[in-house]
Amino acid sequence: MRNLGLSWTRLANLVPVLFGITLVSFVLIRLVPGDPATQILGNRYTPEAAEQIRSSLGLNDSILTQYGIFLRSVFSGSFGESYQYHRPVGEILLDRVGPSLLLVAVTAVLCTLISLPLGVLAAVRRGGALDQGTRVFFTLGYALPAFLIGIVLILVFGLKLGWFPIGGYGTGLGGHLYHLVLPAVTLAIPFSTVLVRSLRASTITVLESDFVTIARLKGISAWSVLARHVLRNAIAPVAVVFGVNLAFLVGGTVVIENVFSIPGMGSLLVGAVATRDYPVVQAVSLVLAVFVLAVNVLTDVVHRLLDPRLAVAVTR
Amino acid sequence: MSAATPALGQPGSRPDSTEQVGTPAAEEVVPAPADRREPGDVLLEVRDLRVSIPTAAGPVHAADGVTLTLRQGEVLGVVGETGSGKSVTCRALLGLRPTPRTEVSGTVAYPGLGVDDITGLPPRRLRRLWGRHVAMIPQNPMTSLDPVRRIGDQVAEALGDTVHGAAARRERVIELLRQVGLPAPERRLDAFPHQFSGGMLQRTLIAIAIAQNPAMLVADEPTTALDVLIQDQILGLLLSLQRDLGTSLVLVSHDLSVVSQVCDRVAVMYAGQVVELADTATLLSSPRHPYTRALIGALPGAVARDEPLRVIPGAPPPLVGLGPTCRFAARCELHEAACDEWPTELLPVGAPAGSPSPFRPALRLVSHQSRCRRAPDLATADAAPPTTPKDQGEQR
Numbered sequence: 001m002r003n004l005g006l007s008w009t010r011l012a013n014l015v016p017v018l019f020g021i022t023l024v025s026f027v028l029i030r031l032v033p034g035d036p037a038t039q040i041l042g043n044r045y046t047p048e049a050a051e052q053i054r055s056s057l058g059l060n061d062s063i064l065t066q067y068g069i070f071l072r073s074v075f076s077g078s079f080g081e082s083y084q085y086h087r088p089v090g091e092i093l094l095d096r097v098g099p100s101l102l103l104v105a106v107t108a109v110l111c112t113l114i115s116l117p118l119g120v121l122a123a124v125r126r127g128g129a130l131d132q133g134t135r136v137f138f139t140l141g142y143a144l145p146a147f148l149i150g151i152v153l154i155l156v157f158g159l160k161l162g163w164f165p166i167g168g169y170g171t172g173l174g175g176h177l178y179h180l181v182l183p184a185v186t187l188a189i190p191f192s193t194v195l196v197r198s199l200r201a202s203t204i205t206v207l208e209s210d211f212v213t214i215a216r217l218k219g220i221s222a223w224s225v226l227a228r229h230v231l232r233n234a235i236a237p238v239a240v241v242f243g244v245n246l247a248f249l250v251g252g253t254v255v256i257e258n259v260f261s262i263p264g265m266g267s268l269l270v271g272a273v274a275t276r277d278y279p280v281v282q283a284v285s286l287v288l289a290v291f292v293l294a295v296n297v298l299t300d301v302v303h304r305l306l307d308p309r310l311a312v313a314v315t316r
Numbered sequence: 317m318s319a320a321t322p323a324l325g326q327p328g329s330r331p332d333s334t335e336q337v338g339t340p341a342a343e344e345v346v347p348a349p350a351d352r353r354e355p356g357d358v359l360l361e362v363r364d365l366r367v368s369i370p371t372a373a374g375p376v377h378a379a380d381g382v383t384l385t386l387r388q389g390e391v392l393g394v395v396g397e398t399g400s401g402k403s404v405t406c407r408a409l410l411g412l413r414p415t416p417r418t419e420v421s422g423t424v425a426y427p428g429l430g431v432d433d434i435t436g437l438p439p440r441r442l443r444r445l446w447g448r449h450v451a452m453i454p455q456n457p458m459t460s461l462d463p464v465r466r467i468g469d470q471v472a473e474a475l476g477d478t479v480h481g482a483a484a485r486r487e488r489v490i491e492l493l494r495q496v497g498l499p500a501p502e503r504r505l506d507a508f509p510h511q512f513s514g515g516m517l518q519r520t521l522i523a524i525a526i527a528q529n530p531a532m533l534v535a536d537e538p539t540t541a542l543d544v545l546i547q548d549q550i551l552g553l554l555l556s557l558q559r560d561l562g563t564s565l566v567l568v569s570h571d572l573s574v575v576s577q578v579c580d581r582v583a584v585m586y587a588g589q590v591v592e593l594a595d596t597a598t599l600l601s602s603p604r605h606p607y608t609r610a611l612i613g614a615l616p617g618a619v620a621r622d623e624p625l626r627v628i629p630g631a632p633p634p635l636v637g638l639g640p641t642c643r644f645a646a647r648c649e650l651h652e653a654a655c656d657e658w659p660t661e662l663l664p665v666g667a668p669a670g671s672p673s674p675f676r677p678a679l680r681l682v683s684h685q686s687r688c689r690r691a692p693d694l695a696t697a698d699a700a701p702p703t704t705p706k707d708q709g710e711q712r
Contacts, residue, residue, distance in 0.1 A: 126416075210460040213412065218474040218524065219447030222439065228473070229462045236464070308464055308508045 010300075014293055018286075022074060025285035026067055029278055036083050036276040057083065070282060079286075080279035084272070089283045092268065097287065099169050100264035102176055103253055106184040107191065108246060114192045119199025120234065123207060124226070131200075138196055141189035146252055150186040150259040157182060167261035183260040187252055191245055198241045203234040236306040243299025247292040359428035359531055359564050360386040360409065365435075366421045367401070367408050376635045378404035378414070380588035381422075383662060388428055388531065391558060391565045393575030393596070395611070396585035397632055403455070405585065406534050406568045410450050411435075411442040426450075428531060447476055451525035453535040453554070457517035457542070461509040467520055468505025474527035492523040497553055515546035519553070526557055532564040540570075551578065572611050576600055584608045587643035588635050590662055594684040604665045604686035604694050606648045642689065650690050660687040665695065 036057065037050040054060050058069060073080040079089035122131040141149065158166035170179040206212060207230060215229045216222075257266035265284050272280035304310040367379040378401040386392050396402040404414055409424055411434045423433045429449050434442060454460040461470055471489045479488045486505070493501030496519040509517060518538065525533055535554060539547035555578050558565045569575050575582055575596075582599050584592045584607060592605035603609040610628045612618065619626060630647040640659035645651045664683040688694065 210454055210456060211462045214452070214454060214460045214521065214524065215462065215470075215473070216439065216443075217410065217412075217446045217450075217452050219443050219445075219476055219528075220473060221443070224473075228465065232464050233462065306464065309510045 011297075014297070017293065018290065021286060021289040022071065022282070023067070025282045025289070026070055028285075029273075029276070029281045030063075032273070032276070034276050036278060039275045040083055070279075073279070074283075074286065079283035082272075082277055082280050084275050084277045084280070089279045092280065093265070093283055093287060096263060096265045096268045098264075099176070099262050100250075100253055100257065100266060103180055103183060103187070103257070103262060103264060104246070104249060106177065106180050107187040107249060108242075110184050110188040111192045111195055111242075114188060115195035115199055116235075118192075119196045119238075120203050120226070120231065122196065122200045123203030123234075126204065134196055138189070138193035142193035144190075146186055146190060147255050147259050149189055150183065150256060153182050153186055154260075169262055179260075179262070183256050183262060186259075187249060187256055191249055191252075194245055195238060195242060199234060199238045202237050203230060206230050206233045209233075232306055236303060239302045239306060240299055243295055243302075246295045246299075250288055250291055250295075357388045357428050358385050359388045359390075359426060361425045361427055362409065362423070363425075364422040365405065365408060365424060367404050367413070367418060369404075369414055369418045371636070373634075374636045375419075377401075377588045377638065378635060379408060380635075380638070382585075382588075382590050384583055384590060384593060386532065386564050386566065388564055389562050390581065391555070391567060391579045393579030393582040394566060394568045394585060395570065395572050395575050395582060397570060399632055399635070400585040401588035401635065402568050402570075402585045403536055405588075406536055406566055407452070408435075409532075409566065410446070410452055410534055411437060411439070412452075426531075447474060447530070448528045449530050450532045450534070451528075451530045453518070453522055453525050453533060453538045455537045455540055457514055457521050460521055461517060463509055465508075466505065467507050467509065467512070470509075471520065471523050471527065474524040476528050478528050488527075489523075492527055493520065495526070495557070496520070496523045497549075498523070514542050515550060518542060518546075518550050522550075522554060522557065526561060526563070529561055530563065532566065533558065534566045534568070536568045537570065538567075539574075573615050573617070584611065587632055587638060589643065589660070589687060590685075591644065591660075591687040592685065593662065598684050602695065604684060604691040605644075605688045606650050606690075606694070607644045609694065610647075610649075642687070650688075650693065652690075655689050658689045660689070662687050663691070665691045 037053040077090050154166045157163045164182045215225045254266035257264045269284040365382040368375040368377050394402045420435045479485045490501045498519050581595050583590045592608045613626050662685045665686045
């Protein structure tokens with residue numbers, strides 16, 4: 001544990017945060033105007049039927065009782081029963097969490113593969129063609145909204161060229177990955193912009209530092225200097241940027257899953273909000289929040305592994 | 317300071333210097349076998365070195381026509397105020413430029429190493445020189461080691477291909493660290509730089525610099541960032557290593573008193589130019605440039621305790637758009653109208669060349685040179701009364 005730079009207090013601090021998140025997700029969805037009973041009944045609506053549904057869903061109980069029931073359902077893992085699907089939300093989540101996680105993972109790997117070489121090379125050949133080219137391309141990609149990029153990619157690579165499927169999730173890992181190419185690229189373009197720029201900046205700072213001059217003066221090859229001294233020092237600060245943005249990325253998947261009809265948590269959430277499916281909204285918000293926290297903790301671990309100064313500060 | 321003890325380093329006796337550098341391949345730019353290290357041989361020859369750094373205000377001429385030579389085994393001091401270009405100049409001796417766009421002209425030759433000129437060389441070719449033949453000891457030890465790599469690895473990296481095999485390399489690293497006076501080196505190989513004090517870091521950096529027993533070390537204000545107590549230790553270490561290894565040393569400093577204690581020769585820099593160059597004893601006893609004279613006069617020991625310290629009025633000019641005439645004119649007490657017409661040049665003055673070094677009699681020194689138009693007047697000035705600093709003060 002300590003080797004990873006984690007302390008028990010750091011982890012214990014997460015417990016109240018998680019409680020806070022359950023409270024916020026519980027309260028927020030109830031603040032949204034609209035009524036689950038109205039949504040469920042649709043044009044069969046009568047005030048009596050609505051009242052009956054509300055009382056059977058427990059929506060007439062006091063808000064504290066409702067919160068208590070919600071908490072208990074969280075601990076039991078069922079997260080309550082969906083108003084819409086009439087199944088325990090936990091089961092629905094199990095089906096939906098995989099595609100979302102895979103999408104985030106593929107996007108993160110793609111981003112790393114794109115930004116690591118581009119960011120470092122742009123810094124090493126500062127002002128060169130590659131530096132200018134990536135700057136223009138990624139600034140453009142960052143300025144456009146993700147769903148627009150998604151639609152353009154669907155039009156060009158999906159419909160016109162027919163290289164990739166334009167939606168759905170496929171079967172088997174290969175099929176999943178194949179279907180995730182376009183959505184992952186869509187998410188990776190704006191995400192990589194931030195990474196390329198910050199990696200370029202941090203690499204330039206490291207290249208100009210005294211220890212790189214001293215390393216060069218040892219007579220070792222430029223490649224060795226880059227690999228042994230520049231990279232790790234340049235990546236450490238970017239790892240933090242990566243973590244923060246990965247958390248945002250999780251939010252970004254909500255829209256993209258809808259554009260590409262991926263059966264993930266994002267599309268589940270959008271549907272659930274529309275139908276005021278309180279248990280589903282609460283559960284999905286909670287799972288997304290836990291994911292963001294996990295990313296944050298992981299970011300800390302990675303940062304500490306990359307920079308020995310931080311690791312020592314914890315163990316002492 | 318012990319470093320001033322003469323003759324300890326009779327530079328003829330260096331048994332290991334030839335075998336250290338005897339293995340380079342024939343096609344290399346830097347033919348190492350030429351590195352015979354005869355004391356007194358010219359190791360480095362700098363001619364008309366100009367380093368200009370482009371800035372928004374125009375090119376900054378950090379070095380503007382620097383010409384000097386360095387002999388094998390010699391300690392050359394380079395003194396000057398902050399902004400005099402001494403640091404940039406000395407880094408240019410290694411082929412380092414402050415920014416990638418900096419323009420360097422003139423010649424920096426290493427006749428002792430068979431290298432004609434390094435000013436145009438790309439880093440790829442300079443690498444053959446670095447570590448093996450020339451090395452640098454930096455100004456700030458705190459920022460000069462990679463914070464994420466272990467000390468032992470960073471020293472081992474400097475060994476190049478002089479030592480083979482993990483165990484042998486480890487042994488050599490320990491030996492180097494012991495040589496620079498790092499206590500219990502075998503237990504510190506796995507330490508990270510942030511666990512070291514400034515002095516320990518600078519010792520480590522000296523170990524890195526001498527790892528391949530280079531012919532020349534450039535020490536760029538090596539003690540400026542250290543505690544006063546540590547400063548003397550580090551300087552003493554540097555000089556004893558220099559003597560033992562027969563290395564040439566370029567010691568950059570803004571402290572004339574330090575330089576005068578340990579250097580064979582001193583180059584005084586002002587506004588990007590060498591204004592006076594002489595062996596240390598000559599420079600101190602009969603300076604031939606008003607700036608040097610003022611610097612000597614400003615040393616704390618130059619005045620009695622109850623008198624205020626002397627300072628040089630004014631500040632050095634910015635290094636942008638300076639003409640060929642004397643750059644010290646605005647602050648000079650000997651300045652006359654004719655000085656503003658006279659393009660300065662580093663010209664021989666005073667004592668003949670070839671006199672022995674006061675510290676190492678085996679070394680024959682080059683001539684005393686000054687950029688001052690009125691250098692002969694300064695000669696008569698110090699010929700008349702014995703030049704105690706007090707007398708100098710009264711002349712003003």
